[in-house]
Amino acid sequence: MIPSLSAPAHAISAIGKNFIVTGGSQGLGYAIAEQLAGAGADNIAILARTKSTGEAAAEKLSSLNPNTKAHFYATDLSDPASIKASCASTISDLSKISGLVNAAATTERGNLETTTSDDFDWQMICNARGPFLMSQAISNHMKSEKIRGSIVNITSVASKGGAPFIMAYSMSKAALECMTRNNAAELAPHGIRVNGVAMGWCYTENEDKLQTLQSDSDWIKKADCSQPIGRILRPEDVASTVNFLLSDASNMMTGNIVDLHPEMAHGMLSLDAVDTVER
Template sequence: MIVALEGKTLVVTGGTQGLGETIARLASAGGSEGIAIAGRNAERGGRIADELSRPGRPVVFIQADLADPAAPAVVMAEAIKRLGRIDCLVNAAALTDRASLETGTIDDWDRLFSVNARAPFFLMQAAVADMKTRRAAGAIVNILSVNAHCGAPDLAIYSATKGALSTLTRNIANAHLSDRIRVNGINMGWVATPAEQEMQARTLGKGEHWAKIAAADLPLGRLLTMDEVAQLTLFLLSDASGLMTGTLIDLEQSVLGAPPRGIA
């Protein structure tokens, strides 16, 4: 299914691989008027931008490390310069480094919060400023995580960053209702993104077939796909989602508050 985004420009962070790239590709297929993908990998970002660009529908790459406090303003200023405006923003970039209460350090805290919470805040600030200046409607989607509800012990700091962004999603949605700027979030379940593959297979030493083993214990026998998350993202950006704003969608194979499987 292709969700139509005709006439809309968008900025996608983390757009050089994984979910961000998938979102950019589907947005391009959906007729987006222009896309700016932001990421660290210049070679890959440039290649994706060249591949997706069409006459009158540019796709541009903006190199940025969102751990840099100045990066959000640079990304958004460059996107406006090259696309003319920002209609939609997707905050897909995130770090998933492990850190529990017992092992977490100040460096872990600062690194994860800088990319996962601080950068999205200032990216949204710039997007909303552009939309308000033009008195135009807009849409923002934040890629969150089901871990925001609690998270595994070794994801304490990561989970906290997503919890912070969840609150910001609703706060900013409420603050800009009258500006016709919609802000929604997706609490994403387990997806075998390239970053997760690196984390599970090599960093955590679970081997290249970790996803198949993990899937066997899930209710539907598989992990979520990046395409499923991307389709929902585009729906929330599109006019098809109507007035939806301040919504946090749990895209997961469980129901919050339900007892664990096997417990009556």
């Protein structure tokens, strides 16, 4: 039986809270912002690079809930000055930020032999330094305003290793997980929680483009059929977990990396292997 999409965390209220979602103009970031709007967030700030898609996403999000207003801030997450300016503008406009989601990332293929120093640096800049600078700016704001906030970093099952075709990406996500735990320890005395979601294979817009180029347009059907649980992840699955971590329902969770990759689990055979043994 193929599992349905994870239920939106609408029972968890985001009323009275303001959030920042990097990469919120499309794909996973948009799905997270969409569920926050459904949960009644007062304001959602989308930080992304492209103005046209960002403004369109903000307009669409604002139409979902009359009590939610979405805002777009053009941000180059590889540029420290751009991050600083966008964070300052967001704080000035929204006054108090309750939560930050570092969802934006880049994925480039390459192994030990083929990855160039420029490729390596680019992925570390976007996937590790960007979230670091965002977390630094927003946590400083939360501390100064005495906000018991929540920061959620999107990591990857690839951070566990064993994915040579995305070596630099895997390393950048491992760095992000390390930062998550360090920041959780540092910020806990201030009432600020920091958690991560290590997601597995997910059907996003970018993944669809990449897989279609490498195989064919029917790849998602084949991918779903290959999974013992019935399908690979969808953005809504990840968004539900993220919004739980942003909410008061997870007030005693910090420094955790939530493994959201049903194709494998720690401390057991892979589900593929289990399925083979059972047959």
